[in-house]
Amino acid sequence: MTSSLPHQLLEVHDLSVHFEQYDRGLRRRTVPAVEQMSLSVREREVVALVGASGAGKSILGHAVLGLLPANARERGEIRWRGAPVGAAQRRRLAGTQTALLPQSVSHLDPTATVGAQARRAARLAGHGRRTARARAAEALRAQGLAESVLRLHPYELSGGMARRVLTALALMGDPALVIADEPTPGLAPESVVAVLDRLRRIADAGSGVLLITHELGPALRVADRVVVARRGRTLEEAPVGAFAGSGQALEHAYSRALWRALPQNGFELPRADAC
Known part of the structure; x- marks a missing residue:
């Protein structure tokens, strides 16, 4: 009998990322950015990686995609469908098996029409020239956009x-x-709901979603599990149901502090031991 349990897609074990930089006099120094972060994502689930700015969340996402800069040095292990994958293998997966949903709309080319960018993305995903145009229109329709949007530039x-x-x-x-890197900052509440609902639908259709965010409250609407990060480390992984009451089901003081600081919990400030 075939198991219907979701398959494991991504596993990150004890990932550390340091950047090599040069000071005055060409003295080299190493700057730690991520220290032994771990998480996993299965099919049909949304995993929220939550923490304040500087927690190393986006660096982990770029490491998974093989997109770290040349001065990055990484340790630990990243596995894809159970097999270890190096940075070069991860770069080959990006755009086909894995994809980045970036935070800023500046990732769109302001000089090219939406259609030109969509057709290029279709070709990079393996579609031929003859089918790229149809695939581009189909992809926009799936997001509730008319085919006429293909003729527009991003500024429109x-x-x-x-x-x-x-x-x-x-x-x-x-x-x-799909790795969604801070997809909601600056949006009106109704737009935040729309973006997160789209991510939930992506997961419900069979993909895994890693939602990188500093906004715990909205993430709890759509996530299955929450991984809490601080200062380059993952502190704990918890089911969404643990974020209830006073947060007594959460293991780490910092996780409880994040939960209690939400508006519905009275904006309670973290205590000195929440570290």
């Missing part, structure tokens, strides 16, 4: 439309894993 789009275009481009190759 509203903020919500631009984010839908980014989502369409990210999903062009039908990736098994």
Whole structure:
């Protein structure tokens, strides 16, 4: 009998990332950014990686995609569908098996039409020239956008439309894993709901979603599990149900502090032991 349990897609074990930099006099120094971070993502689930700015969340996401800069040095292990994958292998997976949904709409080329960018994304995902145009239109329709949007430039789009275009481009190759890096800052509440609901639908359709965010409250609406990070380390992993009451089900003081600081919990300030 075939198991219907979701398959493991991504496993990150004790990932550390340091950057080599040069000071005056060409003295080299090493700057730690991530220290022994771990998490996993399965099919059909949303895992929220939550923490304040500087927690190393986006660096982990870029490491998974093989997109760290040349001066980065990483240790630990990243596994894809159970097999260890090096940075070069991860770069080959990006755009097909894995995809980035970036934070800023500045990732769109301001000089090219949406159609040109969508057709290029389709070709990079493996579609031929003859099918790229149809795939581009299909991808936009799936995000609730009319085919006429293909003729527009990014500056002609509203903020919500631009984010839908980014989502369409990210999903062009039908990736098994989508990494959404801070997709909601600065959006109106109704737009936040729309973006997160789209991520939930992506997971419900069979993909895994790693939601990188500093906004715990909205993430709890759609996530299955929450991984809490601080200062380059993952502190704990908890089911969404643990974020209830006073947070007594959470293991780490910092996780409880994040939960209690939400508006519905009275904006309680973290104590000195929440570290």
